[in-house]
Amino acid sequence: MTDTPQExxxxxxxxxxHLRAGARMVPFGGWDMPVQYSGLKAEHDAVxxxxxxxxxxxxxxxxxxxxxxxxxxxxxxTNDVSKLKAGRAQYNxxxxxxxxxxxxxxxxxxxxxEYLMVVNAGNIAKDWAHLNAHTQGFDVTLTxxxxxxxxxxxxxxxxxxxxxxxxxxxxxxxxxNAFFQTKLFGFDVWLARTGYTGEDGFEVFAxxxxxxxxxxxLLAIGLTPAGLGARDTLRLxxxxxxxxxxxxxxxxxxxxxxxxxxxxxxxxxxxxxSLAPSQKLVGLRxxxxxxREGYPVKVxxxxxxxxxxxxxxxxLGHPIAMALVEAxxxxxxxxxxxxxxxxxxxxxxxxxxxxx
Amino acid sequence: xxxxxxxxxxxxxxxxxxxDGTVGITDFAQEQLGDVVYVELPExxxxxxxxxxxxxxxxxxxxxxIYAPASGTVVAVNEDLRGTPELVNSAPYEGGWLxxxxxxGEGDLMDAGAYTSANN
Numbered sequence: 001m002t003d004t005p006q007e008x009x010x011x012x013x014x015x016x017x018h019l020r021a022g023a024r025m026v027p028f029g030g031w032d033m034p035v036q037y038s039g040l041k042a043e044h045d046a047v048x049x050x051x052x053x054x055x056x057x058x059x060x061x062x063x064x065x066x067x068x069x070x071x072x073x074x075x076x077x078t079n080d081v082s083k084l085k086a087g088r089a090q091y092n093x094x095x096x097x098x099x100x101x102x103x104x105x106x107x108x109x110x111x112x113x114e115y116l117m118v119v120n121a122g123n124i125a126k127d128w129a130h131l132n133a134h135t136q137g138f139d140v141t142l143t144x145x146x147x148x149x150x151x152x153x154x155x156x157x158x159x160x161x162x163x164x165x166x167x168x169x170x171x172x173x174x175x176x177n178a179f180f181q182t183k184l185f186g187f188d189v190w191l192a193r194t195g196y197t198g199e200d201g202f203e204v205f206a207x208x209x210x211x212x213x214x215x216x217x218l219l220a221i222g223l224t225p226a227g228l229g230a231r232d233t234l235r236l237x238x239x240x241x242x243x244x245x246x247x248x249x250x251x252x253x254x255x256x257x258x259x260x261x262x263x264x265x266x267x268x269x270x271x272x273x274s275l276a277p278s279q280k281l282v283g284l285r286x287x288x289x290x291x292r293e294g295y296p297v298k299v300x301x302x303x304x305x306x307x308x309x310x311x312x313x314x315x316l317g318h319p320i321a322m323a324l325v326e327a328x329x330x331x332x333x334x335x336x337x338x339x340x341x342x343x344x345x346x347x348x349x350x351x352x353x354x355x356x
Numbered sequence: 357x358x359x360x361x362x363x364x365x366x367x368x369x370x371x372x373x374x375x376d377g378t379v380g381i382t383d384f385a386q387e388q389l390g391d392v393v394y395v396e397l398p399e400x401x402x403x404x405x406x407x408x409x410x411x412x413x414x415x416x417x418x419x420x421x422i423y424a425p426a427s428g429t430v431v432a433v434n435e436d437l438r439g440t441p442e443l444v445n446s447a448p449y450e451g452g453w454l455x456x457x458x459x460x461g462e463g464d465l466m467d468a469g470a471y472t473s474a475n476n
Contacts, residue, residue, distance in 0.1 A: 036390065040391060040415075040417060041391045041416065229416070229417050232417070233416060233417075289396070290416075290419070292418075292419060312394070312414070312415075312416045319393075340396070
């Protein structure tokens, strides 16, 4: 506990809906968020086998417009935004100037000269300052639309069939990373065929004042409300890095298995990203004891890294973890993880742990 | 509502103690924890002071320390939890017990009524 005065926790447009659904609320990135409703495992399983819905309204949305929007985005990201077409989404990184990542983001192209950027909740203020510090010389306007949108992630193999009767768009024609405007339950929304669970699904951008009704209608057609707890076990099984764990302002971004996000182009972080990372991210499997962030990872008794995320995998039935280890040890097959003073054997497992 | 048997004593940290020295965690605690996936039990013979950390119960998301509700010596541990830790969820006062103490002195414990009102 701390005596430091804290900012009051922010609330998403769905706050009342979470309380109605019996959610257990926790502070997350400055927001009062649901960690679980019926139970983490039940919510996790619903997303793997049926359909679940997450409130991700705490994430930030910035609109990037102007004739120089593309050139600006190219200069502040590592992926090639020129490859993005209107109606498509792209995973991307905001590299730091000195090192690490400012954030990992998604960019959605609306039309020529207009993009929407979705950023992590805990990084909204930092990203906003960073982006605005790099607009000089570009004909670009940045607008923080974080309060305008309620963002819902509808995830799981049954989501297309559940949503189809309630939209005027043929969802089967929309491939992964499609981004389009449509009606859902009669409301004007944007849908993106993207997500963070390793399952098929959509992210729904609804006007904040209409988000609660959309949420209620999603529950009424059979989607299971799912909290941050299930979101974390799902993303970890899918091998997705999480900012603050596998990415940070100091972790070399190429430590992760996502080298494809860096294209050969000029950008603000090019100098440090071109250096080889001293650590690599590995997947670990344990037999029984769950391991948590920060636990030491060893090879033959010598500490070579630490766990960045760990859980007991609800789908696989054994503990899994991601760990940053010295690059020289990244191909070792067996490790030990120290848990409360005792070493437990772990074997390296290719990422992702789970693929739909 | 969670179950709080009247014949047990309760620690503010959510352990229960029976008259014969058996220790477990409460129904309220197991519900807060969620699905238990691993329990780290103490060694038989360990001598413990009330309030010391003596075991760890891990759910999918978190590890929670278990504190001794009484001073004494560990005389038995629940071996069934090594294979079926979920007993802590399904039967917190029966098959999901954690360990037994030869009690030499109780800690600061509440009766069922006081524990229930403290957690409402």
